Every structure is written in C-alpha cells, then in structure tokens.
Amino acid sequence: EAGVVQSPRYKIIEKKQPVAFWCNPISGHNTLYWYLQNLGQGPELLIRYENEEAVDDSQLPKDRFSAERLKGVDSTLKIQPAELGDSAVYLCASSLGRVRGETQYFGPGTRLLVL
Amino acid sequence: AQSVTQLDSQVPVFEEAPVELRCNYSSSVSVYLFWYVQYPNQGLQLLLKYLSGSTLVKGINGFEAEFNKSQTSFHLRKPSVHISDTAEYFCAVSERNQGGKLIFGQGTELSVKP
Numbered sequence: 001e002a003g004v005v006q007s008p009r010y011k012i013i014e015k016k017q018p019v020a021f022w023c024n025p026i027s028g029h030n031t032l033y034w035y036l037q038n039l040g041q042g043p044e045l046l047i048r049y050e051n052e053e054a055v056d057d058s059q060l061p062k063d064r065f066s067a068e069r070l071k072g073v074d075s076t077l078k079i080q081p082a083e084l085g086d087s088a089v090y091l092c093a094s095s096l097g098r099v100r101g102e103t104q105y106f107g108p109g110t111r112l113l114v115l
Numbered sequence: 116a117q118s119v120t121q122l123d124s125q126v127p128v129f130e131e132a133p134v135e136l137r138c139n140y141s142s143s144v145s146v147y148l149f150w151y152v153q154y155p156n157q158g159l160q161l162l163l164k165y166l167s168g169s170t171l172v173k174g175i176n177g178f179e180a181e182f183n184k185s186q187t188s189f190h191l192r193k194p195s196v197h198i199s200d201t202a203e204y205f206c207a208v209s210e211r212n213q214g215g216k217l218i219f220g221q222g223t224e225l226s227v228k229p
Contacts, residue, residue, distance in 0.1 A: 104215060108157055
C-alpha cells in the first residue's frame with residue numbers, strides 16, 4: 001500500500017516569491033493534516049481537514065498561507081509571498097478519520113529554503 | 116493548554132546498551148500519548164501509542180513505554196539498542212475529547228555508537 005506522497009521533496013525560492021506544496025494521502029483516509037517542522041523542533045499543526053472541510057485552521061497564518069483540499073482527496077498548501085522565516089519542512093499526514101487516538105501517517109515532507 | 120517536554124535533546128549510547136528517552140506532558144484533560152521516530156530525510160513513523168488499559172505499551176523495533184498518570188510521564192525504553200536505532204524521537208499528545216491534533220515535544224536525538 002502506498003504511503004502519503006508529497007511533492008516536491010525540496011524547494012529553493014527567493015523571498016517574496018510564491019510556492020506550493022502538494023500532498024496525496026493514503027487511499028481511504030478522510031482526515032488530512034499539514035504540519036510545519038522548524039529545524040530542531042517538533043512538528044506543529046497548521047491545518048486539519050475532515051474530507052474537504054477545514055475543521056482546524058487556527059494555527060495557519062492566513063495573511064500569507066492558504067490551503068485547499070478539493071474533492072476531499074489531494075491537498076495543496078500555498079505560501080504567497082514567502083519570507084525568510086518560512087524556511088522549514090512542511091509535513092503532510094493522513095488518518096482514517098473514524099476514531100479518536102487513531103494513528104496519523106506522515107509523508108516524507110517538503111524541505112523549503114527561502115533565500 | 117497542552118504541552119510536551121522531552122527532557123533530553125541528545126542521548127548518546129553505545130550499541131547493545133539500554134536506553135530511556137524521557138517525556139513529560141501537561142494537560143488539564145485526559146490525553147492519548149504517542150511516540151514517533153524520524154529517520155534522516157524521512158517522515159515520522161509511529162513507534163507506539165497509549166490509548167487506555169495497560170500502562171505498559173509495547174511497540175515496533177523492541178521499544179516500549181510506560182504511562183505514569185501521577186507523574187504525567189510517558190518514557191520510552193529499549194533494553195538493547197542497535198546502530199539502526201539512530202534517529203530523532205518525538206513524544207506527542209492529543210486530547211481525548213477533540214480531533215486528532217497532535218502536540219509534539221521538541222525531540223530527542225538518539226545516537227548509537229559502535
């Protein structure tokens with residue numbers, strides 16, 4: 001069974017440029033998460049989707065970040081414009097979305113470097 | 116608000132020695148507890164989790180953890196480590212009465228030396 005797929009794996013951009021990350025969750029997983037992982041830190045939740053609905057986006061900096069999950073499957077996270085401080089790893093995770101305490105499965109992440 | 120503290124940022128250990136990675140949490144409500152491992156340039160992989168029942172939880176790769184409610188701890192242990200256990204380990208919690216938001220600790224870098 002394929003795991004969570006993310007692309008690109010690495011991205012280098014100039015500050016003020018836009019950037020987008022794509023995530024394909026495990027088939028049949030209704031819940032999708034985007035996490036931000038700064039160097040030397042644990043991941044922090046940015047947004048959580050239940051199917052196509054964003055049910056927790058309280059930690060998403062909405063002035064420059066946006067996300068969508070069309071048709072409740074793939075998801076895209078966008079930053080516009082990017083700032084130096086956005087350099088980090090962006091992790092996507094998915095889970096079945098049926099019970100509390102269920103396992104979240106993580107993708108390999110997209111490593112962003114803003115110059 | 117919940118928080119997770121991993122008491123050691125780095126743990127060096129020799130191969131075949133035992134290891135304990137410490138995790139304490141703070142929460143005003145009941146929580147689920149998790150340990151994840153992250154190998155270089157890879158995503159996080161679940162080692163084990165505590166939902167309810169027996170406080171001693173066994174996971175993959177020979178790891179186990181014990182939930183101690185009075186001390187609000189969930190320490191991870193392995194009796195004999197291998198070189199391949201070298202990785203970053205994250206402790207995490209989520210509230211029982213909410214959706215799956217995980218709150219992670221800062222991580223512990225386990226370095227196993229020959």
